[in-house]
Amino acid sequence: MIPQAFNYEAPTTLAGAIALLQKYGSDAKIMSGGHSLIPMMKLRLATPEHVIDISGIKGMEYIHEEGGYLKIGALTKEVALEESKLIHSKYPLITDATKMIADPSVRNLATVGGNLAHGDAANDHPAVMLALRASVLASGPNGDREISIDDFFLGFFTTALEPDEILTEIRIPIPPARSGGAYLKMERKVGDYATAGVAVQLSLDASGRCHQIGIALTNVSAASMRSTRAEEALRGQTLSDDLIQKAATMAAQDCDPNADLRGSVAYKRSIVKTLVTRAIHSAVERAGA
Amino acid sequence: MANITVHINGVAQTLDVEPRLLLVHLIRENLNLTGTHIGCDTSSCGACTVLMDGRSVKSCTVYAVQANGKEIMTIEGLAQGGLHPLQEGFKEEHGLQCGFCTPGMIMRCVDLLERNPNPTEDEIRWGISGNLCRCTGYNNIVKAVEYAAKKMQGAEVPAAETVA
Amino acid sequence: MSPDFDPIEAHLTMYMTTQAPHAIRTVIALVAGHVGLSEEKIRVIASDIGGGFGGKVPVYPGYVIAIAASVLIGKPVKWIEDRMENLQADSFARDYDMTCELAATKDGKIQGLRIKTLADHGYTDAAANPSKYPAGMFSICTGSYDYGVAFTEMDAVYTNKPPGGVAYRCSFRVTEAVHAIERMVDRLALEIGKDSAQLRMENFIKKEQFPYHSPLGWEYDSGDYGPALQKAMDIIGYDELRKEQAEKRKNGELMGIGICSFTEVVGAGPSKDFDILGIKMFDSAEIRVHPTGKAIARFGTKSQGQGHETTYAQIIAQELGIPDEHIHIEEGDTDTAPYGLGTYASRSTPTAGAAAAVAARKLRDKARKIAAYLLEVSEEDLEWEVGKFFVKGAPEKSKTIQELVFAAYTNHPQGMEAGFEATHYYDPPNLTFPFGSYICVVDIDKETGSIKIRRFVAIDDCGTIINPMIVQGQIHGGLTQGLAPAMFEELIYDEDGNMLNGSFMDYLVPTSVESPKWETGHTITPCPHHPIGAKGVGESPTVGAPPAIANAIIDALSHLGVTHIDIPITPLKVWNILVEKGVIEAV
Known part of the structure; x- marks a missing residue:
């Protein structure tokens, strides 16, 4: 199975990626791990003219607590969630879900941001983040905006992200004791x-x-x-x-x-x-x- | 066309590739490393598993351009001065029959043992759950991984037990 | 597959993943000889072909098109089929609708069997069956039990599906036959309220009845069914499990125990009855021992991971005394290997393995003559022990096989042909009838219908075991491949004939997690007509596993009035039954 030909871009900064989105508009698709997009492209269910690979952008892979939130960088790989002691001890819901996403080799590349931004109700993280009452950070030409997870999934493969926005962070309120x-x-x-x-x-x-x-x-x-x-x-x-x-x-x-x-x-x-x-x-x- | 440099089995390879070229096709067609197989095309079977920067990935679901600047290891690069303990384990424990899944299975298990040097049977079974095998029923693959785990921890591994 | 036609030499070389390279060559020559594809100019090379399981026996349309393309353009052509094409357009194994009736006395003595089958064969029959057996060996359906009367008939229908009827790791429709009888025996046990193990024990063909003539015409070579079932029961703790099941039922928990005591029919086959397109189903071995005592042996079969390289070398080593590491085994090149019908239907050891033993014995006879000459005694005065001949009563006077082989090239008796080579085409006098008893224990989650195989014990009897590790490996793999149609794999079509699950995302091949840790064991009842008593084993587990699993699941639900569920038995089917029986309520 061979995907349709496309133009490949690999920006190394978030600003660069957003600029490319502005340039190519709805003909472009963001790719991080590629494990939702590439299968669809191989089946030619998706035929973007431009693929913007954001996996080379530094500083978007992290898991830490800060200011009352667990913050997860959108490019954080599933395997990092699976192996995180912090996640395991305080957010077992995420560990449970991550371990059941596809298989270990897929989890080595697939990212939590991609899993959400794909807008597929068959993916596992959307329900996890809804239950955790998370919000996501969308970065666009005008800066960042925080979107409540309740407002993020709009319909079948549709999210609240604008065509020139990239999901960059997931914020989960740190749960209280008990x-x-x-x-x-x-x-x-x-x-x-x-x-x-x-x-x-x-x-x-x-x-x-x-x-x-x-x-x-x-x-x-x-x-x-x-x-x-x-x-x-x-x-x-x-x-x-x-x-x-x-x-x-x-x-x-x-x-x-x-x-x-x-x-x-x-x-x-x-x-x-x-x-x-x-x-x-x-x-x-x-x-x- | 995109110009990429991929370090395959320790050798830097610089090539012009179409962005849509899949990593598995780069490996098999451009570089003639046919130990990496294509079994399903839907990232379901794991026959195409290789290591990218030390982690197992399904090369049918990675574009060659994504491997730019990365270290790729295929089954051909695994043996260094003798079989790798996993290869030895698969041989000793009859962990392969037709061999189609074997290169992908072994590359997956390299990653598995790297992260979990002493896995339980259950951890091995979940760890290889993205790699299908039609021949072995998995019993002996589990044993092969256990053999390699012991060997890599420096233990003397007795020859395969006699089958009852 | 890659046909490479050389227009100058009019020579066609085909690199292909076939289980039957010689047969493919002949078929092409028969079909296209008149347009220049003459058989001496066709070479089929099958190297490491991956798994076969029956699917790589036939000639597919893609092969023909690729050959034609290569002939037309005079260049090598490669035909690649991806997995989705493979699932959607390749031949499928079976779509059998079987209506079964079993006659028995009230206390459970089986009297007769009648099976009517409607068999879907797609747009054309893809079964590479022996010519005289259009429904394969389905008539083994009388199973492991002794009764006098049986009848079976089959209507084949053509539909708009891809060609139907290739093997799925099964010797020509034995899976379907075994499923029918093993389900019926459980059905009978349920009907009369008798334990299904006991019912089997009471109806088994007895050891002293072999060779046993089945009501549908087979001569079972050898068998001893009771000990195999008893061994499986002992290992799994059958009586305890039945007690546990009774307790669980009281608490509303669902647990089932399923047995399958199958009889296989493999090793096709005797030339009087078995041919494919007229070519008799013998198979061959050619052994060449070089002057220094190292050998190459070639065969008409083609390993797909069954370990022929090991097993054949062991047979020759055992017969000739040459260490197996010095015996190189080669198959799959029609220019070099002797003619044979290939590897499928668990036939390699029963046919080519037998040929290896007979060819080696021919060489041993020649070695005896040379030894007699060198030791200056008569042949009758010599005794063989593996690796050497010695003079009776004077063991210090001996010649090793290596010395004798060297002499065959350097110092052979006058009048004797030089060299040390033998070929044998083995025509088996009968088929072989491996058997076994499997027991499966399942636990069912009654809220979701999820089925967990708690344990599975497989006791196989494939006659003499040549390599225990390989035999065990074959059984492990066959069991997982039997689990697949029992609980997971099927090709699903909508009403318009569109396939709905044409990729591995929806065609559910079991992983290491679904596949339980198989427990295996064996009994040994040698085949009386095979030179070393072996029967073949590759397909027994695929044939035996589905009814054991189905019987276990149905057993878990039998107290609710469930008597049968078609395979694959999925959680969805179980859940539907539980709702229908009022065990759970839908939302």
């Missing part, structure tokens, strides 16, 4: 896109009640989605099995999956219900309930 998260994914075999995936991040208050909770779903809607109704049902409540079941049912009702080779609509809803239930239990356990 927080926990989990990501669960049903897949036909290892490395597959999710039949359904569920990300849960929650915090418990001193009395053990659910203080904050984010519940988001993978590959069961055109755009990556949160289940706000399920979150609201649990916020401020003691998380009884009964209540968790009810919230999980809401998430299953609120998602909007398509029937495909991975399963029927009813099946996917049922998987969502099961995984939400299990992910909440796991998150509570990790929160040290």
Whole structure:
């Protein structure tokens, strides 16, 4: 499989990359690890005239806490997330999800920024970031703007990024004490896109009640989605099995999956219900309930 | 055309390539290193796995231009004065049959053992989950990696156990 | 494949990934001889071809087009098929719709079997079956059990799919036959409430009944089925597992145990019955021992990773006493190798392996004559032990095989032909019938339908084992390849005939994570008609694994009234059943 010919640019600065975006407009595609874009180009589902490879831009690979946020550089590779002790100890939800993205060789090149900016609801990080109540930094000709993750995924392969903007950073509020998260994914075999995936991040208050909770779903809607109704049902409540079941049912009702080779609509809803239930239990356990 | 320099198995190669040329085609067609195979074209099978700056990548899903200035190692570059412990492990433990997946599998495992010198069976199985093998049923690949892990840590490895 | 036609010499060299290089050469000569592709000017070279599993036996349209292109332009041409083309346009293995009926007494003595099959063969039949067996060896479907009556018929239909019927690591439709009988035996066990292991034990053909004449006409060479099943039961702890299952059922947990006690039919085949396009299904070995006692041996088969280089060298080493590291094995070049039908249907050891033993024995006979001459005794006074002849009662008077080979070139008896070479075309007197018993244990997550293979024990009997490591490796690989159609792989079409899963993203080849850690073992019941008692093994596990897995999954659900599920059995199918049976509720 040979992609259509294209012009290749490899800017070494962010400003240079943005200038190229301004020059080429919608005929250009940003590439970081290339593991979403290149397969689409090989299948000729994507035929950009210009590919702007931003992987050579220095200073966009980092994972650190600063000013109340976990900040992840957009070019941070999946493998770095997978191996990060900080992520593992405080953001297990991210570790869970990262380990289930494709396979180790893909994770050596694929980046967290690319996974989000691709706008594919089948990708795993969108739900993770929705559950973590993250925001992303978009850099363009007029500087940076912070976009709440809730406003980022607009629809099928569509994000809030302007054609001349590049996603440069992900910001996640540092969770308070007694927080926990989990990501669960049903897949036909290892490395597959999710039949359904569920990300849960929650915090418990001193009395053990659910203080904050984010519940988001993978590959069961055109755009990556949160289940706000399920979150609201649990916020401020003691998380009884009964209540968790009810919230999980809401998430299953609120998602909007398509029937495909991975399963029927009813099946996917049922998987969502099961995984939400299990992910909440796991998150509570990790929160040290 | 783009002018790139790629260090392949320690040798700098400067070439003019089309941007759309895939790294695996550069390796196989331009440089005649046919140990790297193409098995699926959809980054599902791992037959094309090589090391790029020491990390395993699927060369069917990398453009040659992305390898500009980078160190690429293919299976041909692995043996240095005798077989690499992984190659020896695959040989001793019957870790290959038809050999089609083997170069990619071994290059993947070089990276795996680099990061995790003493993996459990479960870690090996997850570690090679992006590399398909149709012949071995994976049992003996796991054993081959365990053999190499021991050997690379300086342990004497007994000859393959007699099969019951 | 790369045909390279030289217009000056009118010579065609084809580098190709074929399992049957000689047959391909002949087919091309038969079809295109009249336009100048004369067989002596066609050379097929198959070097390391990757895995074959049956898919690399046929002649594909791409081959023909590439040859024609090379002949037309007088230059080498390369035909490359990518994976998506391979999945969408290459031949597929099977699409069998089988309706099975089993007759038995109330206490479980099997009396008869009837199977009607509708077989989809795509737009043309791709099965490279022996000429007299248009439905392959499906009639092995009576299995490992002793009963007098069986009937099977098959309707083949043409559809707009690619050609159907190539092997999928299976000796001509044995997989389908074994799946049918092994599912039916479990169905019977369920029907009469008898343990499925016990039911098998009670119905097995007994050791003393061999050679056994099956109701559909086969002569099973040898077998001892009970010990293989018993061994598998002992290793896996069968009785304990049944107890655990009963406990789990009380708690609403789903656990299943599945057995398959298969009989294979491989090693095609005897020339009286087996040919492909009229060419009898013998296979060949040619051994040349050089003056210094080092040998090259060539064969009509073609290894695809089965380790012929090791196994054949071991056979010759055992028969002649030349160390195996000094025996070079070569296959796949039609200009140098003796004629043979190739490697598929687990036939290499039963045919070419036998040819190696017989050719080596011819050489040993010649060595005996030379030894008698050199030691000045009669041939009858000589005794052989691996590597040398010695005089009976005077072991210090001996000649090593190396000395005898050297003499064949330097000091051979008057009237004897010089040199030390032998060729044998082995026509097997019968097929071989490897067998085995597999037991699989699964746990099912009743909320998601996910199926986890907890353990899988495979006891195989392939007769004499030449190289234990290679045999075990074949079994491991075959088991994973049997797991594939049982739970993962299928070609899915929409109602308009479009393939929906034409890449490895959706055609689900199992990874190291789905594939369990296989546990293997063996019993040994030698083949009575093979020179060294071997039967072949490559396909047994692919044939035996699917029913063991299917039986385990169905067993986990049988108390809910489930009697059958078509393979591949996916979590989705299980979930649908659990909803239908009211075990879980859809949202």
